[in-house]
Amino acid sequence: xxxxxxxxxxxxxxxxxxxxxxxxxxxxxxxxxxxxxERAGIERRDIGFTCAGSCDxxxxxxxxxxxxxxxxxxxxxxxxxxxEMDGAWALYEAWVRLQHGDIDIALxxxxxxxxxxxxxxxxxxxxxxxxxxxxxxxxxSIAALQARAMIDAGxxxxxxxxxxxxxxxxxxxDNPYAQVTGDFDVDxxxxxxxxxxxxRVHDLPPISxxxxxxxxxxxxxxxxxxxxxxxxxxxxxxxxxxxPGMRDLTESQSTRIAxxxxxxxxAKVDVAELCASxxxxxKILATELGLADDVEINPSGGALAANPMMxxxxxxxxxxxxxxxxxxxxxxxxxxxxxxxxxxNLVCVLEGD
Amino acid sequence: xxxxxxxxxxxxxxxxxxxxxxxxxxxxxxxxxxHLEYHELLCPVVRRYAxxxxxxxxxxxxxxxxxxxxxxxxxxxxIDVIETTDADEVTLADRGVVxxxxxxxxxxxxxxxxxxxxxxxxxxxxxxxxxxxLQDVIDCPVDDVRVGMRVEAVxxxxxxxxxxEITNRSWGSAEGAIRGWKPTGEPDLPADxxxxxxx
Numbered sequence: 054x055x056x057x058x059x060x061x062x063x064x065x066x067x068x069x070x071x072x073x074x075x076x077x078x079x080x081x082x083x084x085x086x087x088x089x090x091e092r093a094g095i096e097r098r099d100i101g102f103t104c105a106g107s108c109d110x111x112x113x114x115x116x117x118x119x120x121x122x123x124x125x126x127x128x129x130x131x132x133x134x135x136x137e138m139d140g141a142w143a144l145y146e147a148w149v150r151l152q153h154g155d156i157d158i159a160l161x162x163x164x165x166x167x168x169x170x171x172x173x174x175x176x177x178x179x180x181x182x183x184x185x186x187x188x189x190x191x192x193x194s195i196a197a198l199q200a201r202a203m204i205d206a207g208x209x210x211x212x213x214x215x216x217x218x219x220x221x222x223x224x225x226x227d228n229p230y231a232q233v234t235g236d237f238d239v240d241x242x243x244x245x246x247x248x249x250x251x252x253r254v255h256d257l258p259p260i261s262x263x264x265x266x267x268x269x270x271x272x273x274x275x276x277x278x279x280x281x282x283x284x285x286x287x288x289x290x291x292x293x294x295x296x297p298g299m300r301d302l303t304e305s306q307s308t309r310i311a312x313x314x315x316x317x318x319x320a321k322v323d324v325a326e327l328c329a330s331x332x333x334x335x336k337i338l339a340t341e342l343g344l345a346d347d348v349e350i351n352p353s354g355g356a357l358a359a360n361p362m363m364x365x366x367x368x369x370x371x372x373x374x375x376x377x378x379x380x381x382x383x384x385x386x387x388x389x390x391x392x393x394x395x396x397x398n399l400v401c402v403l404e405g406d
Numbered sequence: 407x408x409x410x411x412x413x414x415x416x417x418x419x420x421x422x423x424x425x426x427x428x429x430x431x432x433x434x435x436x437x438x439x440x441h442l443e444y445h446e447l448l449c450p451v452v453r454r455y456a457x458x459x460x461x462x463x464x465x466x467x468x469x470x471x472x473x474x475x476x477x478x479x480x481x482x483x484x485i486d487v488i489e490t491t492d493a494d495e496v497t498l499a500d501r502g503v504v505x506x507x508x509x510x511x512x513x514x515x516x517x518x519x520x521x522x523x524x525x526x527x528x529x530x531x532x533x534x535x536x537x538x539x540l541q542d543v544i545d546c547p548v549d550d551v552r553v554g555m556r557v558e559a560v561x562x563x564x565x566x567x568x569x570x571e572i573t574n575r576s577w578g579s580a581e582g583a584i585r586g587w588k589p590t591g592e593p594d595l596p597a598d599x600x601x602x603x604x605x
Contacts, residue, residue, distance in 0.1 A: 077449050077574045080481050083489060097487065113444035114575045123480070126487035169444040183436065 060151050061275035061282035062403070063158075064093025064268035065371040070232040070359030073168035074262035078112065082124035082164050082264045089160070089266035094278040097126050100268070101156025103133040104147045106140035106163035107363045110175050121164060132156075139163055140367030141328075141389030141399050144267055148288055157274040164264030165363035172260060172362075180393065181296055192393060193257060196331040197249040199302040199394045203333050204251055206303050211251055214332040215242040218255035218357055221332075225354025230368075232259045232359045255357075256332040263361030265368040283374040283403050287315035290389075290399035297394050308388065309341040311400040317342050317386050319402075324349045324376040324385040326369035330356045334395055338388055342400065348386075352376060366390060370401055377405040439516070449574050451479040454492070456569040459583035462561055464498040466536040467491075475536035478572075499532035500559035501590065505600040507543075507551050525551040529587060530603060537603070540579065544586035554594040557587035 066088035068074075068081045090097055103125055107118045114120075118135045127133065134150075136142045140163015147159035173191040180190045203209045219239050225231035237255070245253045275282035291307035291314075293300055300306075312318070325348050329335035339350060351357075353372040356365050366389025373385035384404050391397040448456060451467070455478035458465045466477035467490040474485060477498055482489045507527040512520040525548050526540045543551055544560055561567070561584055568582040 073447060075447050075449055076481075079484075080449060083482055083487075087487075110442075112575075113442060113446075117575075120575075123482065123484035124487075126484065128485045169446040170442060174442055178440070182438065187438065 057152055058154065059272040060148055060269050060285045061272065061279070062267055062285065062370075062374045063270045063275050063279040063282055064089040064091070064095075065266065065374050066092060067230050067265040067364070067368050067371055068263045068361075069230050070259070070261040070263040070361050071168075072232065072260060072262070074166060077120075078107070078117070078164050078166055078264070079120050079124045081262075082121055082162065082266070085264050086124050086160070086162060086266045089162075089268050093158075093268040093270070095158060095268065099158050100160045101132065102147060102150045102159040103131055104136065104143040104150070104159070104161050105133070106136045106138050106143035106161075106367065107165055108137055110178065111165045111167055111170060111362055113170055125160070125162075138391055139363050139365065139389050140265055140267075141370060141387075141401075142290065142366075142391070144269070144367060144370060144401075145288060145290060145399060147269055148285060151269060151271055154271070157271040159269050160266065161269065161367065162264060162266035163364035163367040165361055166262040167260045167360075167362050168262050176393075185296075190393075192330070193249050193252065195297055195393045196257075196334070197252045198297075200251050200256070200331065200333040202301075203303045203337070208303050209333050209336050211243060212239065213336065214256050215239045215253070217329075217332040217335050218242060221351055221354045221357040222255075224352050225358030228353045228358065230263070230359055231354045232261055234354065234358060252331065258330045258356045258360035258365075259358070261359055261361040261365075263359065263364055263368075265361070265364040265371050267367060267371055267374075281378055281406060283377045283405060285401060286404050287317075287402040288399070289314035290397065292392070292397040295392070295396065297396070302394050303337065305337050305341045305395045305398060308338055308395065308398040308400065311398050312342040312386075315386075315400040315402045317400060317402055320384055321345075322348050322384055322386050323382040324352060324373060325388070326351060326353060326355065326373040326376075326385065327388045328356050328366045328369050328390045330360060330365075330390070332357060334390075337395060342386060342388070344386070349376075349382075352380075366399065370403070373401070373403050377403055446574055448572070449481070451481045452572065452574050454495075455479060456572045458497075459569050459572070459580055460567045462564065462567070462583075464500055464531070464536075464559075464580065465495055466498050467494045468496045468534065470494055475531075475534055477531070477536035477538060496534050498534065498536045500561070500584070502529040502531040502537075502557060503595050503600070504528065504551065504553055504555040504557060505530045505537065505603040506553060509548055509551070523548050527551060527557075527587065528603070529557060530600070538580065541584075542586035543588070545588040550589075552594065553597040553600055556590040556592040556594065558590050559584045560586050560588050
């Protein structure tokens, strides 16, 4: 990645994660975007490109993403784009856009409200429409198959899964944006009934509403406006076959390849923010990224503590940036995912000065 | 399975019923009826808008910077990118002028309840301003609907106003409280006056 121009994160902000937000998506995005811009030390008009990530199916409204632009300020007209994906991919597009070199600041944001709909009914619609959608193949069922495959292969135990959940919730106690927090006893968690075997409720992410925004800049601009920019040293995303039955669900080749291209293994990693929506997925991701035992994983609590769809991946990048900018960490890995059972994965390597 | 059956199956229903597949038969397509339900909390500013409708009032927010009036209120002005509050609330006129319209000729797709052509109009309200989109016209043949036509709201009777169809996403809907808009009989305003209207 050394041949491409250096880009840095200069501002970030996120909303709390709510089980059911009373505010509309543009309403709760409004202060988030303003805060990200303010933290970046720039003016709204300095932004040369804006890219958003959201999903109209979640909102249940066609062109819902257009309304979200009202939180950005699109008059006079601005240069903008949208991905029907997590905001992490909006960041990727913004990062690519900055490579052209003709503009020096871009805004990326992601937002979603899962509360109005029923995720178990909406998500099967992203599956194969002939064989899987009619079965109602929802994320929890697919994740349960994945967890079962891991347990059968001896790659994880239900206790390890509960430990991941307990650690995530404990870590989230210090995260003002998190939704599921607190200290939980692993034995008590394991005494709970299955939700969808072998998953218990603690293995599942909460249903969340929320948003996240990032401002990125060219090296010259970043040094000009920001005392401690967080450098994007590498960013890459890879996708696997759509049909989950055609890959080994106990591993994630796309994560491994994206991690290699992003340069995860080039130096010591201090912190990793992994978008593991289900407890067992954290182990797949940590394994594929080759994270050492001393890497601090999901200090924010991760997706098990707050899961605003379409923002949760971008929030991993914001949290990784926060670990560097506010907690003195030097090198962080952030991961975002899309599709079912880690079908598509984005890996981003961040460093402080 | 009929359309009615599948619509109650909570989104997981397939079109064709079970049977022994004929392997020689070429499959060109399949029917799939989808049913998704959304239940949304009304945001505070729209809740207040709905409450005012029950009282027989239209309200909006007037941007303290540019003066544009938003109905229903949004809680912000997207032009100036500033938040608006109850302090910016204004009571709107329930009279105005048609600035644009669409005549919809219903196609009988699944779920379509309309059978005859109908008009949806945009209305620019009298002072202090604001505009409502996708409004129904009553007491006026579809062919007579025109830009510049003066209209007034026909409210549902007090006690009969039901705002359960008002959502955060409705672009100025007053459904359930205002039955529609009828011509006032006043002379039209010049249509070309509204060429610059966004809606």
